[in-house]
Amino acid sequence: MDEPRATRLVEAVLRCYPARWRRRHGDEAAELAALLIRDGTPVSSVAWSYLAGAAREWLTSRPGRRLSTAACALLVAACALGIAAGLLPSTVPARAAGTSPAPGRAHCRPGSVPGVIPALGHPRVIIWEAWHGRADPRRRRRRRALAETGVIIVVAVLLAGLIRTFAFQTFWIPSASMVPTLGVYDRVLVQKAFFTWRGVREGDIVVFSHPPLDQCGAPQEQGDLVKRVIALPGQTIYSSGNSIYIDGRRLAEPYLPRYDPLGPPIPDASRQHPYRVPPGEFYVLGDNRADSCDSRYWGPIQGSSIIGKVVLTFWHDSHPDLHRF
């Protein structure tokens, strides 16, 4: 790295320190970095060292503030809270598109995150006030504590939102079309990060946005759906009796109960003229074949409409139950 760029990098890193620290050590720290780099220390190692120092500086105690441990704990709590809020209350219906409408759908309200965090935030404020709020000179400290709590809440909300949008999202299942794998009121965790629809494999359970041709549910039930991927782009599919044939071979379906009637057959497909899934599209079916509105009704789904892959059930049959897929 050439010298001006190295200097700029070090200056940028030094700006991460608290202002008080910079007033005190800033000039010398910049000079020291320049000297070290001149002596052959890699710029990156100097920058990392200062960055780690800045993190420590923010986290450890400063004069007149003995509650550094509490501050750390709050920060950790904020992260934990952010993750929890990102995973748990953000439940959105992943309508399994049962042919019969599911009961209790009106209870579901997506995105209850903002309501949850202030509720957890208030007791903390009260505790802090109880610690600090007695004498007059402490009012400033209390204000700072309040501000800090506010920042933590904001960070937690942002973190929760980020996790929900980009990493993981939970869904609940309002209908019976994936029974017995996913029952009504089950809750699942859907992986969105490090996921592309090109990586979807046969047998994966995926959540995808409502296909345009779906006429099964009532008009207001146009949310996301969850189904199992049966055929990949380019594969052929037909059914015979209760069995499904992919590319001419019978599909082994260990996830189905021993007797699972197919219900309606794969339409417009026979052994002689199987249906070929168009490129970029997926044929999806519900596990409860006889009572599932799926690709047999509205054709294959667009790969780009797949939101994520179900990786985990954490609520099954009305009690907490971890099951990985």
Place this chain on the structure above:
Amino acid sequence: MAVSGRDGRAGQDVLRRVGEASVLILISLADGPKHGYALIQDIKELAGVELGPGTLYGALDRLERLGLIEPLPADDRRHPYRITATGAAALRVHLDSLERVSAAGRLRLQLGGI
């Protein structure tokens, strides 16, 4: 007093919990005041440890807060530090305890005969 803070009673080894970097800084300052860059060079020479600049300032602040070192008037951009009497005493206590531990360790190795 700053020294008898959280670390407890006087005469106790206050340096036990401050970390290797702080002890090395104190040792380096024991023979005279130094500023940041000189400290890093000196510590590299005397202990073979390359102190990161980020670690350095954290340790200096902590030592100052404990009253073990004090800043001298700035010389241009450089801020030299000097060990205080408390700091020298604390360093002595710490080195004594290290010596006891190292003697005990050597003895045990001898007794073990490995």
